[in-house]
Amino acid sequence: MAKVLVLGAGVIGVSSAYFLARAGHEVAVIDRQRGPGLETSYANGGHVAASHAMPWANPTVPLQLLRWLGREDAPLVFHLNADAAMWAWGLRFLANCAPWRARANIRRVLPLALHSRAVLKELTAKTGLEYDQQSRGILHIFRDDRELSHGAERATVMSEMGCEISVLDGAGCVALEPALAAARDRIVGGVHSPGDISGDAYKFTARLAEVCAEMGVVFRLGTPIWRISKMAGRVTGVMTERGMFTADHYVVALGSYSPLYLRPLGIRIPVYPAKGYSVTLPVTSEAKAPTMAITDDTHKLVYSRLGDRLRVAGTAEFDRYNSDIDPVRADAVLRGAMALFPEAGEEAEAQFWAGLRPLTPDGAPVIGATPISNLFLNTGHGTLGWTLACGSGQVIADIIDGQTPEVDIEGLGMERF
Ligand SMILES: Cc1cc2nc3c(=O)[nH]c(=O)nc-3n(C[C@H](O)[C@H](O)[C@H](O)COP(=O)(O)OP(=O)(O)OC[C@H]3O[C@@H](n4cnc5c(N)ncnc54)[C@H](O)[C@@H]3O)c2cc1C
Numbered sequence: 001m002a003k004v005l006v007l008g009a010g011v012i013g014v015s016s017a018y019f020l021a022r023a024g025h026e027v028a029v030i031d032r033q034r035g036p037g038l039e040t041s042y043a044n045g046g047h048v049a050a051s052h053a054m055p056w057a058n059p060t061v062p063l064q065l066l067r068w069l070g071r072e073d074a075p076l077v078f079h080l081n082a083d084a085a086m087w088a089w090g091l092r093f094l095a096n097c098a099p100w101r102a103r104a105n106i107r108r109v110l111p112l113a114l115h116s117r118a119v120l121k122e123l124t125a126k127t128g129l130e131y132d133q134q135s136r137g138i139l140h141i142f143r144d145d146r147e148l149s150h151g152a153e154r155a156t157v158m159s160e161m162g163c164e165i166s167v168l169d170g171a172g173c174v175a176l177e178p179a180l181a182a183a184r185d186r187i188v189g190g191v192h193s194p195g196d197i198s199g200d201a202y203k204f205t206a207r208l209a210e211v212c213a214e215m216g217v218v219f220r221l222g223t224p225i226w227r228i229s230k231m232a233g234r235v236t237g238v239m240t241e242r243g244m245f246t247a248d249h250y251v252v253a254l255g256s257y258s259p260l261y262l263r264p265l266g267i268r269i270p271v272y273p274a275k276g277y278s279v280t281l282p283v284t285s286e287a288k289a290p291t292m293a294i295t296d297d298t299h300k301l302v303y304s305r306l307g308d309r310l311r312v313a314g315t316a317e318f319d320r321y322n323s324d325i326d327p328v329r330a331d332a333v334l335r336g337a338m339a340l341f342p343e344a345g346e347e348a349e350a351q352f353w354a355g356l357r358p359l360t361p362d363g364a365p366v367i368g369a370t371p372i373s374n375l376f377l378n379t380g381h382g383t384l385g386w387t388l389a390c391g392s393g394q395v396i397a398d399i400i401d402g403q404t405p406e407v408d409i410e411g412l413g414m415e416r417f
Contacts, residue, residue, distance in 0.1 A: 001025055004400065005238060005247035007225060009036035011205045011386055013253035015393030016378050018208055021215040023397045029217060030238065030245060032224040037205030040255050041385065043278045043353035044201050045313035046304030047293055048120060048387045049138050050113040050163045051193035054154050055105045055363025056383060057096035073332035075300035079319040086318050089272040092361035101362070103157065108364045108411045110161050113384065115407035116391025117195065123390055129207050132306040133199035136292040141173055141180070141190040143298045148189040151297060155191045165193045179290040183340050198293035198304040201386040220245065230265050235375045249400050251376045256321065256358040258379040269366050269414050271380040273321055273356035278313035279334045281345030289344035299336045310345045312337040325354045357382050367392055368399055368413035376400060377414060
């Protein structure tokens with residue numbers, strides 16, 4: 001049994017702590033917030049979606065970027081005031097849009113996504129955790145034939161790699177989700193991944209943290225980290241506002257902030273914050289609100305039914321670490337939702353939120369060992385942190401224990417950069 005300190009209590013840090021504790025380690029978690037899951041894991045899209053394992057960097061993106069240029073409400077915006085790190089990151093992102101790289105990147109992420117989904121289902125059954133989960137799969141809808149044919153091509157690639165996906169026509173989509181009836185004339189078809197699930201990542205994180213605490217994990221909340229100290233090739237401790245904390249092993253799960261604390265140690269990983277928005281509305285009409293998870297590929301929005309709430313999330317904005325809510329972009333998300341599901345929810349009670357996705361240029365997380373012998377990374381989960389959380393937590397516990405993970409993690413380490 002070793003002492004392990006996990007830095008960060010988002011969905012990734014808490015999942016790591018759970019699997020480390022389950023393996024018998026003495027675990028502590030440090031976070032600056034007053035509770036777990038209060039930053040990027042707070043109000044995300046809710047999809048646990050192996051079918052989203054297609055990275056953002058893919059061959060359709062460069063043309064879309066040109067079309068969206070200058071539009072304040074575009075799904076993706078680069079701010080010209082951004083820093084050199086963003087431009088360097090952006091060039092790597094564009095390089096990953098080449099078709100062969102995009103395919104290799106799906107291959108990198110999909111096995112972990114499928115595994116993680118299965119581990120989440122198993123963990124849910126074992127612990128009885130409730131997080132407004134639903135398991136009717138995820139339906140991706142398309143509004144023109146070209147998009148549908150891209151979607152169907154992707155579905156074929158993913159199916160070949162083990163993710164069950166079927167292609168539907170417009171009527172098939174409405175049969176699966178009757179709340180889409182109002183938009184029937186705008187939907188030409190869709191793809192459905194029946195094994196995907198959805199749920200509230202924050203509720204999951206907060207409740208899993210309670211399970212962890214019952215297993216003996218110590219949470220040091222309200223504890224901002226200042227720096228990680230190193231001597232003779234080993235981490236010697238983590239200096240915080242509340243003093244120094246030490247352990248045998250350290251796991252960095254600081255989301256978008258991870259690179260800032262790794263750089264002084266000589267470790268550079270291209271994780272950059274990609275701001276996204278969500279809007280959560282109380283459902284006012286059972287008939288008009290979807291009950292299953294939906295992805296609207298045209299508007300790059302995802303929908304999750306979380307109990308009596310409807311969550312819609314999306315957009316990406318590259319603006320350093322600024323997590324302020326831009327009313328134009330937030331309103332674009334709400335308008336998109338109201339156009340697809342009119343009268344589904346109470347607009348006047350909409351809750352707006354923005355979070356910073358810790359995104360790598362290839363869309364895959366950074367999991368594994370570092371050149372510093374007792375320092376490990378579990379970060380950079382970008383658009384898929386909730387999807388990949390349980391698998392990544394289990395994998396990092398295995399790596400620290402010197403065990404071979406159950407899932408292929410080829411190409412997920414920091415050495416690929
Ligand atoms: C709009 C939006 C929609 C999304 N939708 C989905 C989705 O549908 N499905 C999906 O799989 N993923 C989705 N994601 C992505 C997912 O939310 C993230 O990948 C995930 O939350 C990242 O988790 P994390 O634990 O790495 O980061 P975080 O949740 O940000 O956790 C990092 C923790 O580190 C702490 N920390 C940082 N710096 C310090 C410091 N100096 N001292 C102490 N503590 C510190 C923070 O307080 C935080 O709690 C979405 C993201 C956004 C923004």
